[in-house]
Amino acid sequence: MLNRVILIGRLTKDPELRYTPAGVAVTTFTLAVDRPFANQQKEREADFIPIVTWRQLAETCANYLRKGRLAAVEGRMQVRNYDNNEGxxxxxTEVIADNVRFLESPNSGGGNREEGTSGSQGQGYTQQRPAVTRDNNQDPFQDDGKPIDISDDDLPF
Structure with a gap:
């Protein structure tokens, strides 16, 4: 059996960080994910999907994610139920995330910095892509965001 979900969308509001009575961090937020098609009025619709993160990943998401930020979430779908006050x-239905990737820098809508968190069992980390520098020893195949100029004479076929 397989229960795996991968989503890319924008946060609808700032994440909410809480702690269980045992002191375990849990963060919830909602991700707005565009549908791949337009409705009859030719407008794009979105689904608003609740996301839950636990432990270190929850604290990292609460510290770095904000409303409007683009994020990728990987996890599993969970359906739970309870009886409300009216009986x-x-x-x-929510996604329990075990990997969250921050797809934009905090100060801009893109930039060349990428942050991410990941975690198996909720363990998280933050990383930054090193800045691109030019020198004679640089790897010529490193992706610097620019197209590669190759002439037909350079191709072996």
Whole structure:
């Protein structure tokens, strides 16, 4: 059996960080994910998907994610239920994330810096892509964001 979800979207509001009575961090946020098609009025619609992160990953998401930021989430779908105050059964569908990738820098809508968090069992880390520098010993195949200029004479076929 397989239960795996991968989503890319924007946060609808700042993440909410809470702690369980045992002191375990849990963060919730909602990701707006565009649908791949337009409706009859030729407008794009979005799905608003609740995301839950735990432990170190929860604290990292609460510290670095903000409303409007683009993020990639990988995890599993979970459906839980409970009885509300009126005695009615309420079903909740959410994604339990074990890997969250920050796809934009905090100060701009892109830039050449990439942050990310990942974690198996909720363990998280933050990383930055090193700045691109030019020198004679640089790897010529390193992706610096520019197209590669190759003439037909350079191709072996």
């Amino acid at each position: 009615r059964r309420v079903y909740v």
